[in-house]
Amino acid sequence: xxxxxxxxxxxxxxxxxxxxxxxxxxxxxxxxxxxxxxxxxxxxxxxxxxxxxxxxxxxxxxxxxxxxxxxxxxxxxxxxxxxxxxxxxxxxxxxxxxxxxxxxxxxxxxxxxxxxxxxxxxxxxxxxxxxxxxxxxxxxxxxxxxxxxx
Numbered sequence: 654x655x656x657x658x659x660x661x662x663x664x665x666x667x668x669x670x671x672x673x674x675x676x677x678x679x680x681x682x683x684x685x686x687x688x689x690x691x692x693x694x695x696x697x698x699x700x701x702x703x704x705x706x707x708x709x710x711x712x713x714x715x716x717x718x719x720x721x722x723x724x725x726x727x728x729x730x731x732x733x734x735x736x737x738x739x740x741x742x743x744x745x746x747x748x749x750x751x752x753x754x755x756x757x758x759x760x761x762x763x764x765x766x767x768x769x770x771x772x773x774x775x776x777x778x779x780x781x782x783x784x785x786x787x788x789x790x791x792x793x794x795x796x797x798x799x800x801x802x803x
Contacts, residue, residue: 688756688757689723689754689755689756690754690755690756690757690780690781691726691752691753691754691780691781691783692752692753692754692755692760692778692779692780692781693750693751693752693778693779693781694714694750694751694752694753694760694763694767694776694777694778694779695748695749695750695775695776695777695779696710696714696748696749696750696751696767696773696775696776697740697746697747697748697749697773697774697775697776698710698746698747698748698749698772698773698774699743699746699747699772699773699774700733700743700745700746700747701743702747702772706772707747707749707772710770710772710773711728711749711751713766714751714763714766714767715728715751717759717762717763717766718753718755718759718763721755721756721758721759721762722755722756722759723753723754723755723756723759723760724753724754724755725751725752725753726752726753726754727751727752728749728750728751728752729749729750729751729752730747730748730749731748731749731750732747732748733745733746733747733748734746734747734748740774740775741774743774746774746775757780760778760780763778764776764778
């Protein structure tokens with residue numbers, strides 16, 4: 654009767670070390686070309702900046718995304734808004750929402766750029782879910798027509 658086997662297979666060189674097997678239900682990460690994903694970036698700039706300085710920052714952001722293979726989809730300027738509390742000794746900021754599609758590495762570089770920019774008070778980079786990014790914004794109802802159809 655054979656109790657144990659001392660023969661090793663060609664893929665296992667050390668019998669004392671068990672083979673690494675993925676957990677049950679574990680996801681396997683595969684590299685698949687480019688992973689272009691949709692993002693939304695909220696940027697709060699210093700409200701004391703001139704229009705030319707704001708345009709300069711937004712141009713640099715768009716150029717950074719474009720130069721690294723991403724696309725800047727839209728830039729929505731919300732304008733000056735009052736803060737709920739004091740932020741870096743300021744009570745107002747200039748809000749901008751930017752939508753873009755890029756690889757995660759590009760958005761990490763953008764996050765670093767915005768963190769180091771003196772004109773930026775706060776920023777947030779959000780990866781949008783695929784279903785939300787594809788859906789177009791709903792058209793506003795026509796004036797005089799009620800939403801319930803009555």
